[in-house]
Amino acid sequence: MIHKYKWNVIVIGGGLAGLTTALHLASNNFSVCLVERSEYPKHKVCGEYVSNEVLPYLKSLRIDPFTVGAKQISKFKITDTNGDPITATLPLGGFGISRYTFDSLLFEALKNKAEIIFDTVEKIIFEENQFRVTTQNKSVLLADFVVGAFGKRSNIDTFLKRKFMQESSPWLGVKAHYDYDFPDDTVALHNFNGGYCGLSKTETGTVNACYLATFKSFKKYGDIEAFQKQELSKNPFLDKFFSGAKPLFERPLTISQISFQEKKPVENHIFMVGDSAGLIHPLCGNGMAMAIKSAQFFSEMLIQLFQKGEFDRTAMERQYASQWHNEFDERIKTGKFIQRILLNPYLAKAGFAMVKTFPSLVPKLIQKTHGNPTE
Numbered sequence: 001m002i003h004k005y006k007w008n009v010i011v012i013g014g015g016l017a018g019l020t021t022a023l024h025l026a027s028n029n030f031s032v033c034l035v036e037r038s039e040y041p042k043h044k045v046c047g048e049y050v051s052n053e054v055l056p057y058l059k060s061l062r063i064d065p066f067t068v069g070a071k072q073i074s075k076f077k078i079t080d081t082n083g084d085p086i087t088a089t090l091p092l093g094g095f096g097i098s099r100y101t102f103d104s105l106l107f108e109a110l111k112n113k114a115e116i117i118f119d120t121v122e123k124i125i126f127e128e129n130q131f132r133v134t135t136q137n138k139s140v141l142l143a144d145f146v147v148g149a150f151g152k153r154s155n156i157d158t159f160l161k162r163k164f165m166q167e168s169s170p171w172l173g174v175k176a177h178y179d180y181d182f183p184d185d186t187v188a189l190h191n192f193n194g195g196y197c198g199l200s201k202t203e204t205g206t207v208n209a210c211y212l213a214t215f216k217s218f219k220k221y222g223d224i225e226a227f228q229k230q231e232l233s234k235n236p237f238l239d240k241f242f243s244g245a246k247p248l249f250e251r252p253l254t255i256s257q258i259s260f261q262e263k264k265p266v267e268n269h270i271f272m273v274g275d276s277a278g279l280i281h282p283l284c285g286n287g288m289a290m291a292i293k294s295a296q297f298f299s300e301m302l303i304q305l306f307q308k309g310e311f312d313r314t315a316m317e318r319q320y321a322s323q324w325h326n327e328f329d330e331r332i333k334t335g336k337f338i339q340r341i342l343l344n345p346y347l348a349k350a351g352f353a354m355v356k357t358f359p360s361l362v363p364k365l366i367q368k369t370h371g372n373p374t375e
């Protein structure tokens, strides 16, 4: 199929970052085309705890996760590898919702406002001040602006020869839903050698268990069941969970080659939002909020510049990159610091002892990995 049409903006990838950008711009009279490679609804590897910092913005887009049953979460529990717990009240709190439902909620809000094409983008060429986007099914789409919202790792990263693709990314993510008695208002983070596992409730009342592990720690076992039984279950909380919880998926979802290397928020004139621009360590529970927030400030910038009639591409790229770094660099840096401590048995022991002596450190660290709510 050859399908040529010119849009103000093409958004590549329909996860939270892409759907939010498309919805914000399409609601402000931009002609928007979103290209997503797979249909909704779908499960994704994710901890499914969303920070409340994005609630006022979602409300301004008429998205309310509580209408589909999201659970309000206000408490945090963390255990060390021996299962020794520390509890805290979350400074801002959040909500539990599956990606299956959250992404679909945004898709439903968008579907009559923008063109949505289910296809895989293969090439993005920028020449003579416009973009030409080519898909696997041979559609050719033209636009003034392209937003890259294609997630952690995509064929487009290879096409663009992005630097992080050449470096090793030895992380594995695993997720599944379970039937298990667990409090609605709590998000838990349980450590094990080589990783950590998050537990929280979703809108259906099921418990989402999602963990991140180094490939090195996983490789000794080679399969997920053995890894969970023999490594994760050394933590008594995880032992109790995995021996008592009833799995609701035929098998857990997995992703590998997760990279936390630095990325650029603008590459080849493409404005990157969400994980395409950079990743925070999942233990912070802030990746989805960052995806939504980057969509927000990119869209606000574009709308403002269109209203003023200012289209200096170089200035826009500089402004977006600078805003991205101002918003997120500190969160990412703090996330890296916490991750380094948690995954080193000696540092983790000292860290837990310190936090037990000074419990106010927990909400302070959480605050440093989160932003403030903005409309």
Ligand SMILES: Cc1cc2nc3c(=O)[nH]c(=O)nc-3n(C[C@H](O)[C@H](O)[C@H](O)COP(=O)(O)OP(=O)(O)OC[C@H]3O[C@@H](n4cnc5c(N)ncnc54)[C@H](O)[C@@H]3O)c2cc1C
Residues within 6 Å of the ligand: 012, 013, 014, 015, 016, 017, 018, 035, 036, 037, 038, 044, 045, 046, 047, 048, 049, 050, 051, 119, 120, 121, 122, 149, 150, 151, 152, 154, 155, 156, 173, 174, 198, 210, 211, 212, 258, 273, 274, 275, 276, 282, 284, 285, 286, 287, 288, 289, 291
């Ligand atoms: C183990 C783990 C646990 C996590 N837990 C949490 C948590 O509890 N809380 C939190 O806030 N964050 C968490 N995160 C982070 C969060 O999942 C991400 O930050 C978030 O999904 C980013 O959204 P996104 O829209 O940028 O990317 P995605 O949701 O990955 O969306 C990208 C989309 O692009 C599409 N795509 C890719 N390539 C193409 C192409 N060529 N053509 C068309 N479409 C394409 C994909 O199909 C996909 O739908 C976790 C991450 C991991 C790995």
